[in-house]
Amino acid sequence: MSSRRHSIADDLRNQIASGRIKAGERLPSEAQLAAHYVVSTPTLRSALAVLQREGLVEKIHGKGNFVRHPLRKITYVGGRGTLDTWTAAEAPLRVTVRTTKIRARGHLTALLMVPPSSRLTEFLCLSHEGELPHSLARIYVPRDLVPAAVLGDLPTCKEAAARFAVLRPPSAEVRETVSVRLPTPDEASALRISSALAVLAITRVTADITERVVEAALLVFPGDRADAVFTTHHVIDGSGTQG
Template identity: 75%
Template sequence: MPSRRDAIADDLRDQIATGRIKPGERLPSEVHLASQYRVSTPTLRNALAVLQVEGLVEKVHGKGNFVRRPLRRITYVGGGRTPDTQTAAHAALSVTVHTTRTRARGHLATLLKVPTSSPLTEFLCLSHEGERPHSLARIYVPCDLVPAAALRESLSYEGVMTRLARLRPPLAEVRERVSVRLPTPEETSTLRISSALAVLAITRQMADTAGRVVEAALLVLPGDRADAVFTTHYVIDERATEG
């Protein structure tokens, strides 16, 4: 038998799915809902928390709980590509890029296989749907591969990707690690998501033919709007199929 929390979440979920409560609409106050469902306020808040984690409801501080408008999904395509913002499905996404110099420390030094404090160029890429943050990518490249002039240029996201493809040596290996975790406080604030919403965290290393890591990327995609696709191509030995 479902708990009162789950029963309330099921009822509200059904009202949202059938359009009785529409996207962007403010839900009744928590006090009113608790009275309507004849439960305590903490139980009602637990039910709303379930819907917040699912991405159906968002709580706006000082204003209340609102039904979230459907978010465009973003697809990460494995094998060295970045979140795809070029397809028609993602045409409404825009990306801002902030470029700066930093130093390799801790995890970054390990990822890029460089001594601690080695100079790096960081590309901080934040995608938006309208005014709403959508996903976050931090791309790190050794400074000797990025001319100082690049820091003074105002490049689009596509421009950054094109520039990096020209600057780095030919790639020989791309290694990606995908995990699911809760967001950090900084990610929660930057992406304006619930601290209880799981994110898809992708760590990517790119190495050239000499084995040098020429790029490392840390990608954060909120779980309510992200998919990851990995395709493996097999080489078929035609000789083995003959005869």
């Protein structure tokens, strides 16, 4: 029934593209769609899953399947070494931040190069475009580098970045690892995406001039609307040779 699944997905996709089914509109129930296309419910759900992976349709538990509003692309600009992870957006996103005091465990001890149970501050940042989640960041900083001025009532991650940039040591190295993978259940839930939709995951580690790690950031963007740009600057001396 693979061909039937794709033909149903093609028909619904065309209806969405032509505007016959509009953004934000709820699709007929799965039972109604299955009857309309004369297929079994599993085949119909398989067709909807194709559109969910493409980011055209969103299934909301207990409410049904909805046509997603088109979301603009967001570009992550690498090498900045800052808490401000939401860059190159056409208009400001609504970003909320939650700070939590935790102890270093597992991979965090390796990323931050600290002993187990070291005191850390976690910044959990979730951005929204309208009502839809857009991107997610978990940022970890050694507690002694986060004065009380940063831990107050912070409505946005950008405000945390502005305060933290003034207070922390200057960075000398930013190392970023980029991968494409499936989201964890928590990430899929927070971003309201299908667990079958790949995400762009960036692990960013920032060190100061003494080589102490001052920040580790785990950034997650839905793969259907995210780009990452990294620029290399070469130093050229007066003779025209690269340094």
